Amino acid sequence: MKIICALLLAVLLFNLACHKQLKQNYEDPTEKNSISSQLDSISSDKALVMDNHQLKNQEIQLRKVPFKIDYEDLLKKKERIMLGSIGSDVHYIPLQTDSNCLVGSMPEFHFATKYIFVGNTDHVLVFDYNGKFIRKIGSSGNGPNEIDQIQMVSLIESEEVIAIQTLMSRKLLFYTYDGDILESVSVPMMSYIYSLGRNEFLCYDMCIIGNEDFVFRLTNRHNDTISSVRNHFKWLNESNDVSMLYLTGFQPFYIYDKRVYFKSLYNDTVFTILNSRIVPSYFIDLGKYRLPNEFRAENPASMDKFKKSGKNYFGVFTMQVNNVMFITAFCLVGKSQNNIIYYPNLGKGSSLLSSQNESSGLINNWDGGPDFWPEGIINDKKIYMTVSPTELKNLISEPDFTESKPLHINKKEEFIMMVEGLDENDNTVIMVVSLF
Numbered sequence: 462m463k464i465i466c467a468l469l470l471a472v473l474l475f476n477l478a479c480h481k482q483l484k485q486n487y488e489d490p491t492e493k494n495s496i497s498s499q500l501d502s503i504s505s506d507k508a509l510v511m512d513n514h515q516l517k518n519q520e521i522q523l524r525k526v527p528f529k530i531d532y533e534d535l536l537k538k539k540e541r542i543m544l545g546s547i548g549s550d551v552h553y554i555p556l557q558t559d560s561n562c563l564v565g566s567m568p569e570f571h572f573a574t575k576y577i578f579v580g581n582t583d584h585v586l587v588f589d590y591n592g593k594f595i596r597k598i599g600s601s602g603n604g605p606n607e608i609d610q611i612q613m614v615s616l617i618e619s620e621e622v623i624a625i626q627t628l629m630s631r632k633l634l635f636y637t638y639d640g641d642i643l644e645s646v647s648v649p650m651m652s653y654i655y656s657l658g659r660n661e662f663l664c665y666d667m668c669i670i671g672n673e674d675f676v677f678r679l680t681n682r683h684n685d686t687i688s689s690v691r692n693h694f695k696w697l698n699e700s701n702d703v704s705m706l707y708l709t710g711f712q713p714f715y716i717y718d719k720r721v722y723f724k725s726l727y728n729d730t731v732f733t734i735l736n737s738r739i740v741p742s743y744f745i746d747l748g749k750y751r752l753p754n755e756f757r758a759e760n761p762a763s764m765d766k767f768k769k770s771g772k773n774y775f776g777v778f779t780m781q782v783n784n785v786m787f788i789t790a791f792c793l794v795g796k797s798q799n800n801i802i803y804y805p806n807l808g809k810g811s812s813l814l815s816s817q818n819e820s821s822g823l824i825n826n827w828d829g830g831p832d833f834w835p836e837g838i839i840n841d842k843k844i845y846m847t848v849s850p851t852e853l854k855n856l857i858s859e860p861d862f863t864e865s866k867p868l869h870i871n872k873k874e875e876f877i878m879m880v881e882g883l884d885e886n887d888n889t890v891i892m893v894v895s896l897f
Contacts, residue, residue: 624656
């Protein structure tokens with residue numbers, strides 16, 4: 462089970478014009494955390510043409526948040542949950558390893574019907590579901606149709622198109638699943654751009670400078686603002702320095718039931734899109750664990766407060782598969798992590814414990830392999846976690862594993878054979894869990 466790690470990165474702003482713009486656009490910071498204020502912060506382009514019936518239905522959806530998740534309450538309900546109690550199958554995909562398909566140190570995994578896409582620094586590797594390497598997509602460089610550095614990858618499955626957001630050149634490169642370049646589209650400077658289609662983009666701005674107007678924005682290749690969630694916390698930065706809280710493993714977007722859900726690092730509301738409008742879907746109330754805006758690490762004036770008190774606060778992201786919600790809460794300073802399973806249909810959930818009464822994932826009583834906590838979603842019934850060959854080899858040498866008696870002894874034997882066939886320098890192994 463991987464731990465989400467928070468890293469504080471310092472960034473130097475070389476553009477003094479940007480610094481001047483900070484002063485021009487500065488607003489007094491206001492705290493707007495309630496559901497009603499989040500609703501008020503959602504805006505839409507008035508040019509959208511909809512009939513009265515559509516508008517009425519959207520207004521009903523907009524003003525009704527289906528449920529609230531009480532994080533503090535769930536922390537009190539601690540429980541050991543076995544993988545076999547929610548999983549109907551567990552299997553492993555060792556990715557082929559050779560010089561043409563080495564997976565980098567911080568890969569990004571995406572799953573289509575036929576292929577597994579692995580985003581490296583400046584290209585994407587394509588594997589099939591047996592782990593066989595198929596092809597490489599993209600070429601490194603700063604020229605036209607080249608990738609300087611990948612910021613984000615998204616799949617347009619209906620068209621079998623992969624969209625790659627570049628970091629420095631600010632482009633979206635569209636490729637077919639076969640690796641053929643389709644087009645390059647210039648995009649605004651945003652932290653993450655999720656491609657819903659070739660002319661519909663969901664932009665997420667982490668708001669690290671202080672003058673950003675939007676946290677989320679639904680837009681197109683003409684940069685029209687179709688719908689948005691405004692940024693209500695701004696600050697005046699009189700220096701050329703900014704900081705960014707970078708979280709390894711943080712997932713701002715997920716797909717469930719063919720709908721995209723998204724959440725920022727600091728906002729407690731999870732949003733979705735309904736008829737081309739951003740609407741709130743549910744709310745995660747962190748209570749005393751929510752970082753106050755005046756402690757934000759990105760604001761130089763509050764950096765000392767963050768360093769002193771950040772260990773008391775948590776960030777959170779969620780994903781949902783087959784009516785089960787997985788909530789990952791990670792300390793903003795340090796490696797403490799709480800994993801929570803929540804059933805929205807029942808309004809119940811619990812924080813997971815290991816056999817040693819420590820915060821944990823799902824205890825693997827299926828085949829005795831690694832305890833499991835999802836890193837992401839494959840489809841509406843499958844989730845995954847990546848494990849290194851070294852971790853797996855260390856696991857099968859431990860006495861607890863040797864003595865374990867999982868539900869499926871034959872699967873344990875298959876697992877051992879798979880691990881023994883790995884080299885410690887091989888690519889990562891994908892652990893796939895299917896839910897009931």
